[in-house]
Amino acid sequence: MIIMLIVLCSLLIGCSNNSKIGSIEIIQQSDNKTWALTEKDTVTKFMNALNNKTETNEKIDIRPRDYYVKILYKDKSSEEYSLWLDKEDISVRGILMKGNQTWYINKDSNSIFKGMLQ
Numbered sequence: 001m002i003i004m005l006i007v008l009c010s011l012l013i014g015c016s017n018n019s020k021i022g023s024i025e026i027i028q029q030s031d032n033k034t035w036a037l038t039e040k041d042t043v044t045k046f047m048n049a050l051n052n053k054t055e056t057n058e059k060i061d062i063r064p065r066d067y068y069v070k071i072l073y074k075d076k077s078s079e080e081y082s083l084w085l086d087k088e089d090i091s092v093r094g095i096l097m098k099g100n101q102t103w104y105i106n107k108d109s110n111s112i113f114k115g116m117l118q
Contacts, residue, residue, distance in 0.1 A: 021047065025070040026083075026117065035117065042116070047071075049112040050081075053096055053103035060095060060102055067117070085113050 024037040065082035072078045086092040094105030
């Protein structure tokens with residue numbers, strides 16, 4: 001019950017911060033394909049999928065990132081993330097990293113990412 005409350009609070013905090021986001025830049029590392037998300041509904045959908053995550057303290061040895069994600073806020077600040085997604089099997093959890101922090105992306109977000117990043 002406590003875990004569900006924490007997850008719900010983090011989702012609500014993530015949703016409230018969406019109004020402060022100006023845009024999101026995403027670069028696919030394999031071919032430098034770029035997406036610029038600027039529409040409010042698209043930004044919200046992407047951020048909800050990105051915030052559907054579970055932090056881990058595991059040390060993960062992984063290939064170079066699939067995507068570089070930069071969230072640009074209206075106040076001119078930004079956050080940068082590395083994102084790994086399995087394009088073939090959407091049942092595999094993605095991985096998100098920012099500095100020394102690592103999260104597993106929950107499986108239900110994979111189909112959202114797959115639909116947006118084509």
